[in-house]
Amino acid sequence: MEYKSFLKTVGGGEGQKCHYPTRLDVYGCGCEHGCKYCYARSLLDFRGLWGKPRTADIEKVRRAVKRLQLGTIVRMGGMTDCFAPIEKTERVALETIRA
Numbered sequence: 121m122e123y124k125s126f127l128k129t130v131g132g133g134e135g136q137k138c139h140y141p142t143r144l145d146v147y148g149c150g151c152e153h154g155c156k157y158c159y160a161r162s163l164l165d166f167r168g169l170w171g172k173p174r175t176a177d178i179e180k181v182r183r184a185v186k187r188l189q190l191g192t193i194v195r196m197g198g199m200t201d202c203f204a205p206i207e208k209t210e211r212v213a214l215e216t217i218r219a
Contacts, residue, residue, distance in 0.1 A: 123148040123174035126185045128198075142188070143198035146176045148210040152205045160199040173200070175210050182219045 126148065130141045149164065150173040166172040188194070196202045202213040 123176045124180075126176035126181060138195070140193035142192055142194045144181075144185075144194050144196050144202075144216065145199045146178075146181060146196075146202055147173045147200050147204060147206055147210075148176070149202045150176045153201060163199075173204065173206050175206070175212055178212050178215050181212065181216050185216065185219045195204045204210055 122148070122185075126145050128143045128145075130138065130143060149169055150171045151158065151160070152173060155161070161170055185194075196213065196216070207213050
């Protein structure tokens, strides 16, 4: 299943604290690591949004990256590990870096 909300700019307190409020998660809605301390899991699980990782469409990611203003600092893997085990087969994080 495709992960569609891979690019997000956070505002408010989080955006002001981060200094890099643009977040790019090429895998979402789950993670294969299963860390007990994971804040992403705790945020999404109670909403019923946590499960098998979903992968962003690399062509959509490339288009979104090209639309970013030059000099924008992007935080990869703000909600999940962008180099999780799924990356071995999907390779979307690597292709995003190359974009």
